[in-house]
Amino acid sequence: MLLDEHAPLRNRVMIKFAFTGGFRRGELLAIDETDLFFDTNEVRIDESLQYTKKKGYRFKDPKSNSFRKVTMPPDVIQEAAILLREIKKNKLLLGELWRGIDKLLLFGGDMGQPQYPTSPNTWWQRFTKRHNIKPGRLHDMRHSHATMLINQIGKVPGLNIKAISQRLGHANVQTTLNIYTHANRESDILVANAINNILKTGTF
Known part of the structure; x- marks a missing residue:
């Protein structure tokens, strides 16, 4: 599959989460280690990441207080487990350079920090353009789901x-x-x- 061959693991897992879980963008960016239940193939949605110039990054309740657990395809959850191991390994390698917060984010930046909310969409649009895929927003994955x-x-x-x-x-x-x-x-x-x-x- 083209996505498997050319996309970084983090982006690959994010796209699959968006398509198979139907999550909102802010919900995706707020998923941390404690939200993953590998024994039941579930993802807990209890926060959404937001960024404003005035307040910076902040985690808030998901839209419409839509707290929930979503069952995912086992193969997708296993890829998330591989990604999580890579994040932990990277954290150890970076040591004091690690910029993560008190959450170990599944879809954080390369140094552990929260991603700017528009970054995943920007990457997806560039990816689709580069590989002649019909362009669209990351949110369209939710609609497709x-x-x-x-x-x-x-x-x-x-x-x-x-x-x-x-x-x-x-x-x-x-x-x-x-x-x-x-x-x-x-x-x-x-x-x-x-x-x-x-x-x-x-x-x-």
Whole structure:
């Protein structure tokens, strides 16, 4: 996979977390060692990283107080474990040069400090441009995650709008339903385009 071959481990794991966990950017940047539960393949979301010129970096409650635990694919969690080991090794090597705070951040900077909130998105845009991938924002991974799950309703037993809404940390189910409506609209446009192509080519 292109992402595995050319992306640094930290960025690779972050992109996979964004896509398979549907996390907000600030939530991703706030994940620390204590939020990872390797025995159950879960990630706890209890904070979000924010930066302002006035107050600098600060950790706050996630949007809409959406405290939750999200179950992740085992392979993705195992990559996070490898990344965490690399971070700890780097911390030992840097010694007094380590700039980390009281949290061992999974997606911190090279020297342990919190990442500037726009940095992951800047990296992703450069990566997609360099490898001729359709450009987009890191937040689009969250939308793709939601749409992917919504399209599985009726196919996966027990999967419903409420379960998806809780996983995404939406304030209410209506927010998720709005995405559902948007996803259905996009699907309907694709179907209409396909029908139009059939009419033009006469391939009935």
